[in-house]
Amino acid sequence: MTAEDKTRLALLLDTAGAFLRDCHWRERKAPPVFEDDVPAEPGGDSLETIAVEIHECRACGLCGLRILPVPGEGVPQPRVLVIGEAPGSEEDERGKPFVGVAGHLLDRMLASVNLSRTTNCFITNTVKCRPPGNRDPSPEETASCAPFLARQIRVLRPAYILCMGRIAAQTMLRTGEGIGRLRGKFFDYTPEYPPDNNAAIAPVIPLIATYHPSALLRDAELKRPAWEDLKKLLARIQT
Numbered sequence: 017m018t019a020e021d022k023t024r025l026a027l028l029l030d031t032a033g034a035f036l037r038d039c040h041w042r043e044r045k046a047p048p049v050f051e052d053d054v055p056a057e058p059g060g061d062s063l064e065t066i067a068v069e070i071h072e073c074r075a076c077g078l079c080g081l082r083i084l085p086v087p088g089e090g091v092p093q094p095r096v097l098v099i100g101e102a103p104g105s106e107e108d109e110r111g112k113p114f115v116g117v118a119g120h121l122l123d124r125m126l127a128s129v130n131l132s133r134t135t136n137c138f139i140t141n142t143v144k145c146r147p148p149g150n151r152d153p154s155p156e157e158t159a160s161c162a163p164f165l166a167r168q169i170r171v172l173r174p175a176y177i178l179c180m181g182r183i184a185a186q187t188m189l190r191t192g193e194g195i196g197r198l199r200g201k202f203f204d205y206t207p208e209y210p211p212d213n214n215a216a217i218a219p220v221i222p223l224i225a226t227y228h229p230s231a232l233l234r235d236a237e238l239k240r241p242a243w244e245d246l247k248k249l250l251a252r253i254q255t
């Protein structure tokens with residue numbers, strides 16, 4: 017087989033793989049349905065509309081690698097919007113955010129401060145499709161996906177934002193600072209809605225960052241500072 021044949025074969029296999037993955041999610045799962053999903057204004061945007069568009073999105077190269085995109089899950093108008101980095105392999109398989117070992121730890125962390133994805137939180141990621149090999153999303157991928165997160169924030173109108181880990185904190189705060197310097201303090205986050213999404217109201221949302229649960233699984237010494245961060249969030253919510 018010549019080098020040219022090999023290139024053609026690789027291209028063919030790539031295309032076939034993307035097609036099969038696409039069929040896979042269509043057969044397995046429709047975009048999630050959000051209960052009590054009320055548009056911000058009559059006829060306006062909704063979580064379900066955004067989820068459908070995410071399932072159809074091909075705006076960056078991650079679309080060809082995903083099994084399922086992961087729009088997010090939780091309650092509308094949550095007390096806390098929890099933002100992670102990107103789906104991992106189990107999330108990619110199931111189309112849900114934070115469902116692996118790190119996800120279970122996140123649920124326990126949230127429960128320790130009376131938060132839960134079933135009662136008062138919504139959980140999503142900065143990008144909705146899994147980067148291969150769990151690498152960081154590239155700036156281009158994050159920029160392509162940013163309008164979805166902006167629209168979700170507009171529809172959800174969360175009282176607080178909790179960023180899990182470096183990537184989420186850096187993306188939301190538009191900074192290159194490390195998580196060690198960003199965590200544990202409140203920032204004023206001003207939502208940036210997409211230009212076609214008439215943004216009459218853009219309230220400032222208090223935002224706090226802490227370590228990603230995966231980091232806590234790698235380094236148990238980070239558990240105490242993460243717990244301190246969550247207690248700060250709880251104290252702010254209670255006041």
Ligand code: SF4
Nearest residue numbers: 073076079145160161
């Ligand atoms: S990561 Fe975001 S922008 Fe890229 S394909 Fe998925 S939904 Fe679209």
